[in-house]
Amino acid sequence: PVPLRNVPYYDSWQLTSQTPHYFVLAVLPLVKQRADGTPFQITVDRIEALYRQRVAQRLGKADGNPFHRAAVRSEVVREEIARLPLGAYVKAWLEGMAVNLAAPGLLADPRVRALPKPSFYGTPGITLWERARRYLFDHPGAYQVLLLLGLAAMIPVLVLQAAGFVILARALPWAAVLAGAVIAYFLLLNGPIATPKYRLPIEPVLIVLCAIALARLWDLRGRGAPAP
Numbered sequence: 475p476v477p478l479r480n481v482p483y484y485d486s487w488q489l490t491s492q493t494p495h496y497f498v499l500a501v502l503p504l505v506k507q508r509a510d511g512t513p514f515q516i517t518v519d520r521i522e523a524l525y526r527q528r529v530a531q532r533l534g535k536a537d538g539n540p541f542h543r544a545a546v547r548s549e550v551v552r553e554e555i556a557r558l559p560l561g562a563y564v565k566a567w568l569e570g571m572a573v574n575l576a577a578p579g580l581l582a583d584p585r586v587r588a589l590p591k592p593s594f595y596g597t598p599g600i601t602l603w604e605r606a607r608r609y610l611f612d613h614p615g616a617y618q619v620l621l622l623l624g625l626a627a628m629i630p631v632l633v634l635q636a637a638g639f640v641i642l643a644r645a646l647p648w649a650a651v652l653a654g655a656v657i658a659y660f661l662l663l664n665g666p667i668a669t670p671k672y673r674l675p676i677e678p679v680l681i682v683l684c685a686i687a688l689a690r691l692w693d694l695r696g697r698g699a700p701a702p
Contacts, residue, residue: 567666574668574672591615638685
């Protein structure tokens with residue numbers, strides 16, 4: 475094993491020993507799949523194999539320090555990051571943001587989550603549309619039916635939220651900037667990881683935007699009502 479001083483475990487991007495796990499188990503496999511269609515699990519298994527090989531070479535079995543091991547994992551991750559094209563990151567991020575913004579909250583219900591369903595990450599395909607089509611229609615079941623119903627119900631809600639943002643921007647631009655910044659922050663932070671629970675941090679803002687639009691519709695309805 476090499477001396478510990480030669481192990482660069484004080485990376486500026488590595489705030490905890492779990493940071494490389496986040497990239498290995500979530501970000502990189504999704505970006506890789508978006509780049510060339512490599513299945514999610516294949517990328518995870520390959521990176522884990524490279525990590526174990528590098529740990530044996532660098533540290534040996536005696537070193538159980540999680541930060542030393544995370545440093546080796548982060549080195550492997552950085553090498554993989556450099557190999558992927560920038561366009562794949564942009565597309566994966568945009569697709570993940572779109573899914574998280576439109577994901578119906580129904581899917582977070584424990585009863586719905588307990589239904590038999592395939593893995594969306596494990597579904598083959600390069601683009602979001604390819605994976606979504608196969609996920610919904612190749613092996614349809616109760617979960618897919620509820621997902622389609624939830625997506626259909628989300629369409630008018632998204633329209634109201636967008637209208638509420640426009641109304642807010644016209645009335646209070648600074649408040650619209652703040653609301654947009656909160657939404658953008660969490661969408662960018664979660665990136666390509668698409669799951670309904672990552673919508674929860676921005677849900678209060680979205681509810682307010684929806685309420686603004688509904689209030690405007692109610693106000694317009696009241697103005698148009700005939701006098702008694």
